[in-house]
Amino acid sequence: MxxxxxxxxxxxxxxxxxxxxxxxxxxxxxxxxxxxxxxxxxxxxxxxxKFRGGWSALSALGDEARRRGVIAYSSGNHAQGVAAAAREHGAPAVIVMPQDAPAVKIANTRALGAEVVLYDRVGGDSREAIGGAIAAERELTLIKPYDxxxxxxxxxxxxxxxxxxxxxxxxxxxxxxxxxxxxxxxxxxxxxxxxxxxxxxxxxxxxxxxxxxxxxxxxxxxxxxxxxxxxxxxxxxxxxxxxxxxxxxxxxxxxxxxxxxxxxxxxxxxxxxxxxxxxxxxxxxxxxxxxxxxxxxxxxxxxxxxxxxxxxxxxxxxxxxxxxxxxxxxxx
Amino acid sequence: MxxxxxxxxxxxxxxxxxxxxxxxxxxxxxxxxxxxxxxxxxxxxxxxxKFRGGWSALSALGDEARRRGVIAYSSGNHAQGVAAAAREHGAPAVIVMPQDAPAVKIANTRALGAEVVLYDRVGGDSREAIGGAIAAERELTLIKPYDxxxxxxxxxxxxxxxxxxxxxxxxxxxxxxxxxxxxxxxxxxxxxxxxxxxxxxxxxxxxxxxxxxxxxxxxxxxxxxxxxxxxxxxxxxxxxxxxxxxxxxxxxxxxxxxxxxxxxxxxxxxxxxxxxxxxxxxxxxxxxxxxxxxxxxxxxxxxxxxxxxxxxxxxxxxxxxxxxxxxxxxxx
Structure with a gap:
């Protein structure tokens, strides 16, 4: 760094x-x-x-990784920053969100072109387990919010x-x-x-x-x-x-x-x-x-x-x- | 123009x-x-x-006119634009406002350094008469809002x-x-x-x-x-x-x-x-x-x-x- x-x-x-x-x-x-x-x-x-970090991460990927796409966990600003940056890079984006997130946040993230995967936060689903399985299967790059x-x-x-x-x-x-x-x-x-x-x-x-x-x-x-x-x-x-x-x-x-x-x-x-x-x-x-x-x-x-x-x-x-x-x- | x-x-x-x-x-x-x-x-x-027009008008004045000051009629955005521009030019500003204007607008215009002169809009005072007399007495330059x-x-x-x-x-x-x-x-x-x-x-x-x-x-x-x-x-x-x-x-x-x-x-x-x-x-x-x-x-x-x-x-x-x-x- x-x-x-x-x-x-x-x-x-x-x-x-x-x-x-x-x-x-x-x-x-x-x-x-x-x-x-x-x-x-x-x-x-x-x-x-958050758009800055999202754009920086997307634009730093190699063509192949970008083509496969990215994944992020967030129902907030990082989700939207990554989704918008991914769309403009033509990269698929999966955002893992709790199903009890506000409907409009889910709708917005979808409207920014991301694929939203919902998990049951209350019922005890692990977003890491769900997201990790998707990321492994589709070889997506995880974009963490700060680390x-x-x-x-x-x-x-x-x-x-x-x-x-x-x-x-x-x-x-x-x-x-x-x-x-x-x-x-x-x-x-x-x-x-x-x-x-x-x-x-x-x-x-x-x-x-x-x-x-x-x-x-x-x-x-x-x-x-x-x-x-x-x-x-x-x-x-x-x-x-x-x-x-x-x-x-x-x-x-x-x-x-x-x-x-x-x-x-x-x-x-x-x-x-x-x-x-x-x-x-x-x-x-x-x-x-x-x-x-x-x-x-x-x-x-x-x-x-x-x-x-x-x-x-x-x-x-x-x-x-x-x-x-x-x-x-x-x-x- | x-x-x-x-x-x-x-x-x-x-x-x-x-x-x-x-x-x-x-x-x-x-x-x-x-x-x-x-x-x-x-x-x-x-x-x-409105700050643009206020600044433009103030900065176009000669030193002498600026020293004497400016006057404007407005309880709104033009008042504030002129007041702020006048303050930064070190020019006195008189703003003629209706006395039934919101108290906070009057307070704000004063806080921007202007001298506020109130008139009784409902009782039929003429702001032009009041403002005109002040302008004539003090040789103030009138800054109209658009013309x-x-x-x-x-x-x-x-x-x-x-x-x-x-x-x-x-x-x-x-x-x-x-x-x-x-x-x-x-x-x-x-x-x-x-x-x-x-x-x-x-x-x-x-x-x-x-x-x-x-x-x-x-x-x-x-x-x-x-x-x-x-x-x-x-x-x-x-x-x-x-x-x-x-x-x-x-x-x-x-x-x-x-x-x-x-x-x-x-x-x-x-x-x-x-x-x-x-x-x-x-x-x-x-x-x-x-x-x-x-x-x-x-x-x-x-x-x-x-x-x-x-x-x-x-x-x-x-x-x-x-x-x-x-x-x-x-x-x-």
């Missing part, structure tokens, strides 16, 4: 992934007590940064953009807060910044109760979460840091940050009112930390990566009811 | 206005029956394209970007649908495209009952709307086309398009689900026309300008309740 892999991934992604904008608002600056820059990966294809070098390389291309965009707006030194599940995006960005903008330092942002990376960084070894679920931030609930990603973060990342679900909702409301961005809870934790953890951050600038927009409309409407009126509504 | 003014405005806006992205989604393409490209001016500073060459030039810079971005994605020929109130943005984009991408043709998009531009284009002369209000699309309700903008549109624009409020809400829901973009009703009518008027549009591609994001959270939540579930929710 090195910067050359990220640069190579960036070359493969050119013209396919979006260079997402770096946004800001004086109203957010005022809340944070410093300048806040938001890297809007929620505007990436499929509504999250996969080409996926980390793909996510790291966001870091190359952050380095360039920070320079464009005159920011040389800042904390770069990244919403963190398994750590693929955080690790990729950390490697990119180490090479391109070493005074920009990655710090992970996680939801309360799922701050395995923050605790692991403090402990100096991998520590797992106690609960498997129980946060609104569904996109970034992973049991523990990745085996590939954690050593990178341990070497390069600053102390991890942690916010509550309610703070994530507040950040979503502020992104709505001040940036015109739809964010999902797990995609808003870095912005929440940038805005609401001012005493844990140093310097005149902070960069927050907004990682995803795939949120249930009913949840979003509830968020607007509970948090939409507190930040002044228009303006930006 | 000519292309050189737009190019000069673009030079003045460089590094200040955002180059907003051109977004797309296969799900939108499927609805529209062709490729749909969304120019996301809702991500511009202050949440609408103002430097404002049209500023809005036209979005057209230069559309020409470049369409070329980047390989689109040479398409209708460019623009949400239209007084026509400043439509006219500016039309002039820019005439010079830079003559096979991209501007077409205005308006709400039902407020299609003065479409009817004027059909009639070959300026025709006014019957009602002064009565649409959700508050940002683009103007009594009739502008005296400067209409001749430009008459020469360059194709037939105007018109959508219902309900169709604007549908487009807002699709922008939420498929693009991660917050749009206000008046900022969504061009996208609504692109998606829902397929028989009135020709060609393989259509470009829709999404013009604003400043929407009341309660209205947005209602939109999600009524329209949020019909488009499949995640995916993009």
């Amino acid at each position: 090195n910067i050359e892999m990220i640069r190579a991934a960036a070359a493969r992604l050119t013209g396919h992934a979006r260079r997402t904008p770096l946004l800001s608002s004086p109203f957010l600056d005022e809340i944070a007590g410093r300048r806040v820059w938001v890297k809007a990966e929620s505007l990436q294809h499929t509504g999250s940064f 996969e070098p080409q996926v980390i390389a793909g996510q790291g291309t966001a870091g190359l953009e952050i380095a360039a965009q920070a320079a464009e707006v005159g920011v040389r030194r800042a904390d770069v807060l990244v919403c963190c599940g398994g750590g693929g995006l955080s690790a990729g960005i950390a490697l990119a910044l180490e090479a391109e903008a070493p005074e920009l330092r990655v710090r992970t942002a996680e939801p309360e109760g799922f701050d395995d990376t923050a605790r692991s960084l403090r402990a100096g070894r991998m520590v797992a979460n106690e609960a498997p679920s129980g946060s609104l931030c569904d996109a970034i609930l992973t049991p523990e840091p990745g085996a590939l990603t954690f050593p990178i973060l341990r070497r390069l990342a600053g102390p991890g940050l942690c916010v509550s679900d309610d703070e994530a909702l507040r950040a979503m409301a502020l992104a709505f009112a001040r940036l015109g961005l739809v964010l999902e809870p797990g995609g808003a934790v870095a912005l929440a930390a940038a805005l609401l953890r001012r005493d844990e951050i140093e310097g005149d600038d902070v960069i927050a990566v907004a990682t995803g927009a795939n949120v249930d409309p009913a949840l979003y409407a509830r968020m607007l009811h509970t948090h939409g009126q507190s930040p002044a509504r228009t303006g930006h | 000519n292309i050189e003014m737009i190019r000069a405005a673009a030079a003045r806006l460089t590094g200040h206005a955002r180059r907003t992205p051109l977004l797309s989604s296969p799900f939108l393409d499927e609805i529209a029956g062709r490729r749909v490209w969304v120019k996301a001016e809702s991500l511009q500073h202050t949440g609408s394209f 103002e060459p430097q404002v049209i030039a500023g809005q036209g810079t979005a057209g230069l970007e559309i020409a470049a971005q369409a070329a980047e994605v390989g689109v040479r020929r398409a209708d460019v649908l623009v949400c239209c109130g007084g026509g400043g943005l439509s006219a500016g984009i039309a002039l820019a495209l005439e010079a830079e991408a003559p096979e991209l043709r501007v077409r205005t998009a308006e709400p039902e009952g407020f299609d003065d531009t479409a009817r004027s284009l059909r009639a070959g002369r300026m025709v006014a709307n019957e009602a002064p209000s009565g649409s959700l699309c508050d940002a683009i309700l103007t009594p009739e086309p502008g005296a400067l903008t209409f001749p430009i549109l008459r020469r360059l624009a194709g037939p105007g398009l018109c959508v219902s409020d309900d169709e604007a809400l549908r487009a807002m829901a699709l922008a939420f689900a498929r693009l991660g973009l917050v749009l206000e009703p008046g900022g969504a009518v061009a996208l609504a026309a692109a998606l829902l008027r397929r028989d009135e549009i020709e060609g393989d591609d259509v470009i829709a300008v999404a013009t604003g994001a400043n929407v009341d959270p309660a209205l947005y939540a209602r939109m999600l309740h009524t329209h949020g579930q019909s488009p499949a929710r995640t995916g993009h």
Whole structure:
């Protein structure tokens, strides 16, 4: 895992992934007590940064492997990133999803051209057993969501953009807060910044109760979460840091940050009112930390990566009811 | 009013206005029956394209006039665009607003550094009389919302970007649908495209009952709307086309398009689900026309300008309740 892999991934992604904008608002600056820059990966294809990793992995395959196809386990953003990238590569994609996943997520993944294989999560089916049998029979390549070098390389291309965009707006030194599940995006960005903008330092942002990376960084070894679920931030609930990603973060990342679900909702409301961005809870934790953890951050600038927009409309409407009126509504 | 003014405005806006992205989604393409490209001016500073015109006008002033300051009448997006541009130029700004405007809009305009002067719309105060007296006394420059060459030039810079971005994605020929109130943005984009991408043709998009531009284009002369209000699309309700903008549109624009409020809400829901973009009703009518008027549009591609994001959270939540579930929710 090195910067050359990220640069190579960036070359493969050119013209396919979006260079997402770096946004800001004086109203957010005022809340944070410093300048806040938001890297809007929620505007990436499929509504999250996962398209970068999916494209990187697909485009790194040999022709033969690509022709046979790929497989992924996910009912979320990784599924869609892989499905969309596979379709554009003309590669078959099998996505193994729990049969109790929302019908519309299943429909969407199918609409992106993937073959969806359902398993009975509640009844005790093993998705690895089901997926493994299909992968073996059809010689599919498994694309893991974060512990996969080409996926980390793909996510790291966001870091190359952050380095360039920070320079464009005159920011040389800042904390770069990244919403963190398994750590693929955080690790990729950390490697990119180490090479391109070493005074920009990655710090992970996680939801309360799922701050395995923050605790692991403090402990100096991998520590797992106690609960498997129980946060609104569904996109970034992973049991523990990745085996590939954690050593990178341990070497390069600053102390991890942690916010509550309610703070994530507040950040979503502020992104709505001040940036015109739809964010999902797990995609808003870095912005929440940038805005609401001012005493844990140093310097005149902070960069927050907004990682995803795939949120249930009913949840979003509830968020607007509970948090939409507190930040002044228009303006930006 | 000519292309050189737009190019000069673009030079003045460089590094200040955002180059907003051109977004797309296969799900939108499927609805529209062709490729749909969304120019996301809702991500511009202050949440609408109006910042361009405000900046263009402020930056075109001489030092002396800028020192004295500017005045604008508006409780909406133009107010904020002018206020933000004036603040960054160190110029005093007076915004004349009705005293029954939402408190939060008044607070926001003040927070952007403007001096807000309230008038009693219901009691019959004339904002022109009040504003005119202040302007005369303090020698302020009036910045009109659309019938103002430097404002049209500023809005036209979005057209230069559309020409470049369409070329980047390989689109040479398409209708460019623009949400239209007084026509400043439509006219500016039309002039820019005439010079830079003559096979991209501007077409205005308006709400039902407020299609003065479409009817004027059909009639070959300026025709006014019957009602002064009565649409959700508050940002683009103007009594009739502008005296400067209409001749430009008459020469360059194709037939105007018109959508219902309900169709604007549908487009807002699709922008939420498929693009991660917050749009206000008046900022969504061009996208609504692109998606829902397929028989009135020709060609393989259509470009829709999404013009604003400043929407009341309660209205947005209602939109999600009524329209949020019909488009499949995640995916993009």
